[in-house]
Amino acid sequence: MILEVLFPNRCIHCNRIIDPELLVCDLCFSQIHFTHYNYFENNPIKEKCSLLFPVENAFALIQFEKEGLSRKIIHDLKYRNREKTGKILADWTTDRLDFRDENPDLLVSVPLHPRKLRERGYNQLHLFTETLSEFYDIPFDHELVKRNHYSKAQALKDKKHRLESTHMFSITQSITGKHILLIDDVFTTGNTVSSIAWKILNAGDNRVSVLVMAEDV
Template sequence: MLLDLLFPNRCLHCNSIISKDELVCEICVPQIKFSHYNFYEENPLKNRCKLLFPVENAFALMEFEQEGLSRKIIHQLKYHSQEKVGKILADWTAERLQFSEEKPDILVTVPLHPKKLKKRGYNQLHLYANTLSKHWNIPHHQKFLKRNSYQKAQARKDKLHRLETKYDFSVTENLHGKHFLLIDDVFTTGNTMNTIVWEILKNPSNKISILVMAIDV
């Protein structure tokens, strides 16, 4: 393709030319700070979640550092119209998270407000979750959660204003006795997750596990 020749895909770290289906070159992959968490055991994400809400299990693919490669990857997905990054992250997640014990019943993703969805053109979590749904054979209920208020992006705020943020979410269907895997991009203060989890747990027969692309360290 002429465009591929004129504008080749380049590694986010060293800028070398790579395949259009890659984010970083093989040499730079070790620069990504993968978490190596065990979904079923205690880990930093699970411990932070437990301070806010009941959680079964938790997994973060990467650690999110302000000057790190994981930050560049997430920002390509969220702010640079690179929806394909979601599929690559999902493939990396599926390689590292395989369910050896009980696996969730349903994948659900943090929704965007309609205004933000229209502006961005896609929800950065949908291709990620849809790809994982195929890997794991777990349905992704894409419209289970609804965001009712419009907020400035968390990544664009300082930590003080993140703590002050309040979210207004609702569920679109009353499901009973399900184990949900709630998916988001970056776990920062946990405000978003906290609001959603307690909405889902209004039905006490439900259970929650957490998956994020990265945890803010």
């Protein structure tokens, strides 16, 4: 209680004091550009994925704008030690994503390399994924996919290097006949998601859907 008085939670956009469980104030929340995509129908993120690999369904929560509030939100999660932002984003997702009793079998998030995990202290997707898992009653597996090579953050790469296959992944266990919901933070070129999707698809008679926090527009 004393800490809340001395160090109150503030909106990451306008710095207004807000409830400890919030990320932005009501006024700034209205500035977030949610996609309003239908998970089961064609939408821009599904079309982009379809060009890279066979995808069942796809959903993006918000639009990632280089100078907008969405960028602050994602960077707050990834680079400012605010893991709880992942839970808030998951809560926003559950308000907007309905699986209509056609739940995927398993939630799988894009892994960090162990060195990157030690540096950051947490995987920015884990709490997000675990919150979704609890809400939808779908199991998750943080160990199914392994990142084999350490690389610098996507945000620090130019577009040419993002297109290169520098992120190499492997599947750590046998999996077949499953519908996997692959989860990532920002969909840019789709290279990372595509690399993992093909590993899952080639591992057995599996299907892949995609959920991202933000779609780069």
